[in-house]
Amino acid sequence: MMTFRQLPATNTEDHSMTQILSATLKAELKNSRIAANIARSTAEVFAEERHFSGNVQEFGHTFELAVSEAFTNSVNYRDPSIKDITVTIGFEEESNALTASVTDMNAPFNIHPPEPEITEYPEGGFGLLIIWKLMDEVSCSREGQSNVLSMKKFISRP
Amino acid sequence: MNIAESTINGIKVLSLEGVLNAASSPKFKAYLETADHSGPMIINLEQVEFIDSSGLGLLVRLARQKKSANEALKLAKMNDRVKRVFEITQAHSLFDIYDDIQAAAGN
Numbered sequence: 001m002m003t004f005r006q007l008p009a010t011n012t013e014d015h016s017m018t019q020i021l022s023a024t025l026k027a028e029l030k031n032s033r034i035a036a037n038i039a040r041s042t043a044e045v046f047a048e049e050r051h052f053s054g055n056v057q058e059f060g061h062t063f064e065l066a067v068s069e070a071f072t073n074s075v076n077y078r079d080p081s082i083k084d085i086t087v088t089i090g091f092e093e094e095s096n097a098l099t100a101s102v103t104d105m106n107a108p109f110n111i112h113p114p115e116p117e118i119t120e121y122p123e124g125g126f127g128l129l130i131i132w133k134l135m136d137e138v139s140c141s142r143e144g145q146s147n148v149l150s151m152k153k154f155i156s157r158p
Numbered sequence: 159m160n161i162a163e164s165t166i167n168g169i170k171v172l173s174l175e176g177v178l179n180a181a182s183s184p185k186f187k188a189y190l191e192t193a194d195h196s197g198p199m200i201i202n203l204e205q206v207e208f209i210d211s212s213g214l215g216l217l218v219r220l221a222r223q224k225k226s227a228n229e230a231l232k233l234a235k236m237n238d239r240v241k242r243v244f245e246i247t248q249a250h251s252l253f254d255i256y257d258d259i260q261a262a263a264g265n
Contacts (some may be wrong), residue, residue: 061242069210118217124215
């Protein structure tokens with residue numbers, strides 16, 4: 001089941017670069033591919049509307065990949081007794097940046113794991129590494145029983 | 159994800175198509191484990207539209223197996239989206255990467 005809740009647009013005369021301009025979008029999802037595709041589409045539309053001077057498709061791929069990795073982490077590290085997991089993805093727009101958030105009900109986790117040593121041919125450990133490499137800011141907060149992983153990418157620096 | 163197998167110059171070519179992520183990687187892993195894939199191999203990634211860390215980890219695992227067996231594993235025809243994942247993780251350093259199949263096969 002997929003539900004969307006769009007919050008009212010912010011209407012303000014303050015045009016500071018960090019001002020949240022439009023909306024927050026949230027969706028509860030069970031399929032990582034749907035989450036990743038929503039992330040890509042959202043990012044591409046965001047970049048186009050902001051007249052992003054860089055590669056819009058690459059900006060979309062950045063969010064597609066990061067959300068896919070975060071979603072997979074949520075599934076892989078869920079309570080083993082839980083078979084059917086729901087992950088909430090959200091997006092927050094600012095004038096010069098887009099933030100994707102991925103929320104799950106898992107135990108807290110370390111967002112700074114050691115990087116895999118590539119010369120040892122590691123099979124795992126790439127997920128968070130990819131997120132850190134792609135994004136400008138990554139943070140994780142604990143809200144009640146939930147982890148909220150936030151991933152921000154700027155289209156221009158303030 | 160679809161997997162097609164062919165041979166060029168006596169080298170096995172696995173052509174992957176679609177998404178190589180956490181959901182589809184088990185299919186590719188099972189394919190690799192249920193048949194004899196000894197000998198040099200080329201992975202054709204031209205039709206892979208998306209790869210994430212799960213797919214990458216599986217290819218790294220295959221690279222390690224081939225290295226242990228002293229057999230060649232070559233990747234060919236990566237698009238920019240796939241190439242990006244290999245580059246940001248440095249995994250590209252573990253593979254011989256070619257722009258086309260003929261070059262990978264040594265023609």
